[in-house]
Amino acid sequence: GIIGFPTYYHKRIAEYILSGSFSWYDPLSFGGRPYTYPPLFPFSLALSGLFLGVSTGGTLFMALLGGVAAVLVYLIAKETSGNEKLAVAVLLLSPGFVYLFSHFCSRSPPIVLGLAALYATVKKKRWHYAGMLLGIASLFHWETFLVFSAVVVLYDHKNRDVWKAVGMGLVIACLWYVPFLVQHGLPKYNSLHHDYVAEGYGLEPLDIKAFS
Numbered sequence: 280g281i282i283g284f285p286t287y288y289h290k291r292i293a294e295y296i297l298s299g300s301f302s303w304y305d306p307l308s309f310g311g312r313p314y315t316y317p318p319l320f321p322f323s324l325a326l327s328g329l330f331l332g333v334s335t336g337g338t339l340f341m342a343l344l345g346g347v348a349a350v351l352v353y354l355i356a357k358e359t360s361g362n363e364k365l366a367v368a369v370l371l372l373s374p375g376f377v378y379l380f381s382h383f384c385s386r387s388p389p390i391v392l393g394l395a396a397l398y399a400t401v402k403k404k405r406w407h408y409a410g411m412l413l414g415i416a417s418l419f420h421w422e423t424f425l426v427f428s429a430v431v432v433l434y435d436h437k438n439r440d441v442w443k444a445v446g447m448g449l450v451i452a453c454l455w456y457v458p459f460l461v462q463h464g465l466p467k468y469n470s471l472h473h474d475y476v477a478e479g480y481g482l483e484p485l486d487i488k489a490f491s
Contacts, residue, residue, distance in 0.1 A: 414451025
């Protein structure tokens with residue numbers, strides 16, 4: 280049944296990229312469908328699968344992202360709370376972060392990028408850093424980009440540099456999404472996400488059997 284779900288879809292497109300036959304279309308996924316997601320995730324999977332193949336290399340890549348996410352959350356907790364024990368307690372949750380990154384989900388890389396943007400904001404780095412990280416996150420998944428843009432603004436909304444960073448992220452996002460929407464229009468309602476949850480292929484049930 281997974282042939283009709285995004286995990287299979289991303290993997291197929293990454294394999295086309297590695298084989299040199301990439302054409303933004305997979306004849307098997309969803310009964311044949313163009314690749315209409317933002318562009319960076321399948322290319323990241325393909326890069327991670329150069330030596331070990333997409334299945335193994337991609338799985339290691341996702342687990343590594345989970346580890347990086349855990350470290351970033353630890354650093355953010357340490358900086359914002361000033362409580363080392365609390366930050367260590369957060370770090371002890373790292374197996375949970377690795378689990379949350381245990382399937383090919385296009386939201387995972389932008390979660391890491393969004394956390395990095397938040398950390399750059401907390402550390403009061405130049406706004407260009409957070410802006411670039413948010414912009415790149417948008418090219419993986421637009422929802423994750425919007426969520427972390429909101430988080431960054433909520434953290435320090437009185438800081439003009441924060442708004443500059445979010446604005447930079449929006450400009451980068453528009454470079455992809457405006458031409459895409461002009462060509463394809465707005466997405467229409469479909470039952471994909473309901474089916475994805477019902478069949479247990481998403482993270483929503485938090486059931487390890489869903490990944491076997």
